[in-house]
Amino acid sequence: MIRATIIKSARPLANGRLFSTSLRTMAEGDTGAVRPGGSAQSDAFNKREKAAEDQYIRQEELEKIKQIREKISKEREHIDQLDKTLQDLMEKKGQK
Numbered sequence: 417m418i419r420a421t422i423i424k425s426a427r428p429l430a431n432g433r434l435f436s437t438s439l440r441t442m443a444e445g446d447t448g449a450v451r452p453g454g455s456a457q458s459d460a461f462n463k464r465e466k467a468a469e470d471q472y473i474r475q476e477e478l479e480k481i482k483q484i485r486e487k488i489s490k491e492r493e494h495i496d497q498l499d500k501t502l503q504d505l506m507e508k509k510g511q512k
């Protein structure tokens with residue numbers, strides 16, 4: 417029984433020792449981030465990626481503008497309807 421306890425308590429120490437002696441495998445600068453400066457500007461992939469992002473943003477902005485114009489059109493129709501109702505009420509009030 418004591419032997420089983422000693423074996424169980426010794427296992428975590430061995431695992432901890434292996435973990436603490438492992439080497440770091442990433443090289444300096446390997447973060448996956450966009451490279452700053454000249455090399456990023458001349459890279460064809462980065463240029464294509466930026467162009468695709470710009471095109472996507474432009475399409476999204478055009479869609480938002482379209483939705484805003486539709487909303488403005490509906491609001492103008494509603495205002496015209498309210499003006500007509502107001503004029504009808506004024507005419508009825510003037511007849512009495």
